[in-house]
Amino acid sequence: MYNIGICDDDKIFCAGLEEMVHSAAKAMHQKVGTEVWYSGESIMRDLEKMPCPDILFLDIELYEKSGIDVGKFIRNGDDYMTHIVFVSSRQQYAMQLFKLQPLDFLIKPVVKEQVKEVLERSLRQKAQGKALFEYQRGGVFYQVPCRDILYFVSSDKKITVRVKEEGRDLSRCFAGGDAGSKQSVGKGDEAGQLFSREFYGKLKDVAEKLPAGFIMIHQSYIVNSDYVAEYTYETVKMQDGSLFNISKPYRKATRNRIKELEKERLHVGI
Numbered sequence: 088m089y090n091i092g093i094c095d096d097d098k099i100f101c102a103g104l105e106e107m108v109h110s111a112a113k114a115m116h117q118k119v120g121t122e123v124w125y126s127g128e129s130i131m132r133d134l135e136k137m138p139c140p141d142i143l144f145l146d147i148e149l150y151e152k153s154g155i156d157v158g159k160f161i162r163n164g165d166d167y168m169t170h171i172v173f174v175s176s177r178q179q180y181a182m183q184l185f186k187l188q189p190l191d192f193l194i195k196p197v198v199k200e201q202v203k204e205v206l207e208r209s210l211r212q213k214a215q216g217k218a219l220f221e222y223q224r225g226g227v228f229y230q231v232p233c234r235d236i237l238y239f240v241s242s243d244k245k246i247t248v249r250v251k252e253e254g255r256d257l258s259r260c261f262a263g264g265d266a267g268s269k270q271s272v273g274k275g276d277e278a279g280q281l282f283s284r285e286f287y288g289k290l291k292d293v294a295e296k297l298p299a300g301f302i303m304i305h306q307s308y309i310v311n312s313d314y315v316a317e318y319t320y321e322t323v324k325m326q327d328g329s330l331f332n333i334s335k336p337y338r339k340a341t342r343n344r345i346k347e348l349e350k351e352r353l354h355v356g357i
Contacts, residue, residue, distance in 0.1 A: 089117055089210065092140035094124040094157065095174065096149055101125070104144060104197060111203035117210065127152025131160050139169040142190070142209045147175040158187040167313055168216070168234070170209045188313065218298045222248070222286040229284070233298055237281070237325055239309040241290040249327070250282045281327055300348065304341050305334040312348050 091108055095101050101123050112119040122140065124130040127149040139161060147154035158171055170190040178194060190212070191205050216234040223229075235251040294303050303309045308331045310323055317324040320338060323331045333341050 089119045089142070089206075090138075090140040091119050091121045091206075092124070092130070092143040092145075093121065094127070094130045094143065094149070094154070095146035096125050097146070098125060100146075100195070104202070107197070107199045107202040108144075108206070110199060111206050114203065115207065115210075117206070126150060127154065127157045130157055134161065134164075139166055141213065142170040142172060142206070144172045144174055144193075147173055148177075155184070155187070158184070158189070162187055170212070172205055186316070220248075220293075220296060222246075222284075222288065222293075224286045229286075231284070233301075233311075234313070236301075236311055237314045237327060238311060238329065238331070239290060239293055241307045244287050244289070246286055246288050246290060246293060248284050248286075249329075250284060251280070302341055302344050304331060304337050308332075312345070318345055 089112070093101050093104055093108075095104070105121050105123060108119065108121055124133070128151060131152060143161075145154045145157055149157070154173055154175075158173070161169055161171065167188065171187060172191045172193060173184055173189050174193050174195060174197060176195045178192075184192060190209060193201055193205070216232070218233045219230040220233050220236060221228055221230050231248065231250055237249040237251070240247045240249075290303070290307065290309060294301070294309055297309070300312050301309055302312055304323055308323075310325065310331065314326045315323055316326045320342070321333055323333060323341075325331070
């Protein structure tokens with residue numbers, strides 16, 4: 088079941104969009120459940136007690152709490168897995184939405200072809216989010232969800248991978264030994280939110296194993312674009328505060344890749 092939320096103060100629009108969602112899901116042979124809210128206050132109140140939907144169609148021009156307020160509420164709760172699709176009758180919000188990492192930005196009136204395309208892309212990206220990165224340490228193979236990886240840093244053939252804590256206790260595949268045993272694989276922050284793991288290898292080999300969304304910005308750095316807070320021509324700042332230089336040989340390719348990813352997420356000029 089794919090859970091889909093709609094939040095708009097126009098009840099007629101909500102009804103039409105809900106109908107388009109179910110029509111698109113039927114054509115895709117995808118089971119979905121929908122829930123509708125008519126104000127920013129009501130959805131924020133409910134999301135304090137329930138999980139966010141897989142994808143949320145969110146009107147920007149809500150009465151008191153705007154769609155941008157709701158987006159910030161979701162992202163400030165450290166939820167970057169919910170796909171937010173902003174809906175508006177105007178385009179000028181594009182740059183304000185960048186840090187909220189929306190899946191898309193639709194201009195009213197919305198048509199069924201747009202809804203189907205957005206749902207297909209959301210499902211496809213969710214499937215990619217299930218991808219695992221596997222590395223070896225000693226005789227043990229470890230698997231980490233790619234969606235939980237912030238970045239890789241290489242130094243003297245040792246690679247450090249920065250991971251969100253919830254991915255820490257995944258099942259591991261052992262090359263010999265007791266599959267039920269446990270090992271420490273890195274050091275956590277005092278805050279307990281992030282975890283570092285180390286293994287030996289070449290960063291270019293790592294890059295070949297990663298899904299779209301990871302960018303090699305330096306011979307020593309690979310970053311997950313989902314966790315980038317700010318880009319400049321020369322640097323990348325991550326959501327954990329880490330700041331990485333983009334080396335000259337990688338700047339053009341990095342800039343082009345960022346543009347490609349943002350066009351996929353937000354069909355508005357950058």
